Amino acid sequence: MGIVTPGFRGRRSEEAAELPPGQYLTSDFPVLSAGPTPQVDLDTWTFTVTTEGYEQTTWTWEDLLALPQEHPTVDLHCVTRWSKLGTTWTGVSLDVLLEDVETAADFVLVHSYGGYTTNLPLEDLLDGQAWIVHELEGDPLPSAHGGPARLLVPHLYLWKSAKWVSGLDLLTEDEPGFWEQLGYHEYGDPWREQRYSGD
Amino acid sequence: MRLSWYPATLVERRAETPTVATLVLRVPGWPGHLPGQHVDVRLTAEDGYSTQRSYSLAAPDHGAVLEITVQALGDGEVSPFLVEGLVVGDPVELRGPVGGWFVWSPVSVAGLVDRVLLVAGGSGVVPLMAMVRARHEAGSTVPMRLVYSVRTPADVIYADELDRLAKEDDGLEVLLVHTREAPPGSGRPAGRLSADELATLAWPPADDVRAYVCGPTAFVDAAAAGLVRAGYHDAAIRTERFGGE
Numbered sequence: 098m099g100i101v102t103p104g105f106r107g108r109r110s111e112e113a114a115e116l117p118p119g120q121y122l123t124s125d126f127p128v129l130s131a132g133p134t135p136q137v138d139l140d141t142w143t144f145t146v147t148t149e150g151y152e153q154t155t156w157t158w159e160d161l162l163a164l165p166q167e168h169p170t171v172d173l174h175c176v177t178r179w180s181k182l183g184t185t186w187t188g189v190s191l192d193v194l195l196e197d198v199e200t201a202a203d204f205v206l207v208h209s210y211g212g213y214t215t216n217l218p219l220e221d222l223l224d225g226q227a228w229i230v231h232e233l234e235g236d237p238l239p240s241a242h243g244g245p246a247r248l249l250v251p252h253l254y255l256w257k258s259a260k261w262v263s264g265l266d267l268l269t270e271d272e273p274g275f276w277e278q279l280g281y282h283e284y285g286d287p288w289r290e291q292r293y294s295g296d
Numbered sequence: 297m298r299l300s301w302y303p304a305t306l307v308e309r310r311a312e313t314p315t316v317a318t319l320v321l322r323v324p325g326w327p328g329h330l331p332g333q334h335v336d337v338r339l340t341a342e343d344g345y346s347t348q349r350s351y352s353l354a355a356p357d358h359g360a361v362l363e364i365t366v367q368a369l370g371d372g373e374v375s376p377f378l379v380e381g382l383v384v385g386d387p388v389e390l391r392g393p394v395g396g397w398f399v400w401s402p403v404s405v406a407g408l409v410d411r412v413l414l415v416a417g418g419s420g421v422v423p424l425m426a427m428v429r430a431r432h433e434a435g436s437t438v439p440m441r442l443v444y445s446v447r448t449p450a451d452v453i454y455a456d457e458l459d460r461l462a463k464e465d466d467g468l469e470v471l472l473v474h475t476r477e478a479p480p481g482s483g484r485p486a487g488r489l490s491a492d493e494l495a496t497l498a499w500p501p502a503d504d505v506r507a508y509v510c511g512p513t514a515f516v517d518a519a520a521a522g523l524v525r526a527g528y529h530d531a532a533i534r535t536e537r538f539g540g541e
């Protein structure tokens with residue numbers, strides 16, 4: 098237990114038990130990003146997977162919408178400490194997008210319009226754990242929340258769910274992304290409270 | 297390198313406005329920080345319940361003495377307690393410094409960024425004040441312009457110090473924008489900072505200008521979008537969002 102601050106009682110919520118350590122519940126949807134919101138045009142939008150052998154597969158917006166769509170309902174945990182429960186998204190599972198991609202890579206560096214990157218193990222994108230999503234609660238994804246399309250990896254802190262996603266590099270060696278180079282945790286499991294490097 | 301929790305003791309409280317206070321904390325062993333970085337504050341109740349929030353550091357690195365400036369949000373769990381409940385001598389825990397992106401210091405960027413535009417909404421002025429103070433302490437003449445949006449004249453955090461530094465420090469400009477109530481004699485009626493107005497208050501976009509925008513999320517989104525519309529490159533704008541709607 099930490100050092101007790103006299104007089105502090107705090108506000109306990111019923112839901113606190115369901116939340117990862119150090120998180121609190123919000124009904125808003127706050128925004129965390131390092132810069133302004135990039136405007137991405139659907140006519141020129143693409144999503145590209147590049148393997149370790151530089152083989153590329155590219156989907157246009159039409160291609161993405163033509164793939165089987167899923168509607169995951171998931172909890173979100175942001176490293177700035179808010180959690181939001183039960184958000185519903187529409188998008189394409191990474192299992193579908195990576196199905197025909199030949200790779201021996203273990204790691205992924207995710208790229209976004211605007212230059213953002215984040216890294217994670219490839220296995221965290223597979224087996225129904227991750228999606229490229231383009232709708233939130235049935236509406237087109239607002240640009241402030243990563244529209245037209247973002248990665249959604251809800252079992253990791255939200256900075257791993259790159260907004261304005263433009264592609265994935267499949268890598269045989271791990272490469273730190275934007276926040277990971279700035280001292281945030283390389284994996285980011287909210288249940289193990291992996292906020293900062295070394296946690 | 298793991299960021300560890302440090303025991304901290306409140307040594308002084310300064311009222312800044314009716315709802316904002318600066319807390320001066322002694323933190324033995326503090327490793328130092330850059331202007332713009334923040335700390336995580338952890339409060340623990342007697343029964344073991346604890347909660348954490350982030351607060352920007354208001355002053356440049358002065359060894360084991362840190363300053364944070366907190367705005368009490370009416371129904372908030374933590375901020376009203378910090379502003380009104382914490383007593384000099386009381387302990388809290390701190391972790392940091394956190395954040396390596398929203399930083400500026402007069403040393404690290406010499407020659408790279410020649411002019412610094414700071415855009416603050418409300419308590420978003422806190423990490424920007426650390427930059428203003430760092431510039432002052434270093435005797436730097438890097439042109440720095442603070443565009444600071446506040447509700448009323450009584451809500452200006454660091455009002456006297458900003459006034460004085462703007463007069464004394466070469467190349468520092470402070471432009472206040474009042475959204476609810478303008479001071480008597482002000483040429484500008486109270487109202488929100490629009491994108492067009494921000495474009496006139498900011499320097500025209502140029503390679504040597506970097507902008508730091510901080511405040512409630514909605515303010516930061518609007519201001520950053522305004523700068524982009526005015527021609528600023530995404531890469532020239534760094535943002536810190538405090539939360540809220």
Ligand SMILES: Cc1cc2nc3c(=O)[nH]c(=O)nc-3n(C[C@H](O)[C@H](O)[C@H](O)COP(=O)(O)OP(=O)(O)OC[C@H]3O[C@@H](n4cnc5c(N)ncnc54)[C@H](O)[C@@H]3O)c2cc1C
Pocket residue numbers: 123125177334349350351352353365366367368369371372373374375376419422423512536537538539540541
């Ligand atoms: C990197 C970072 C730096 C920060 N630096 C500072 C700082 O220097 N000074 C400071 O006062 N705050 C700062 N904040 C905000 C701070 O962390 C808390 O969110 C804030 O004090 C509210 O906490 P609370 O427990 O009082 O309110 P909560 O109980 O968490 O929330 C109460 C209500 O207030 C709303 N709310 C939460 N945050 C805000 C906000 N910023 N503006 C408006 N409404 C809000 C919530 O949506 C909720 O409805 C910073 C936040 C971040 C992420």
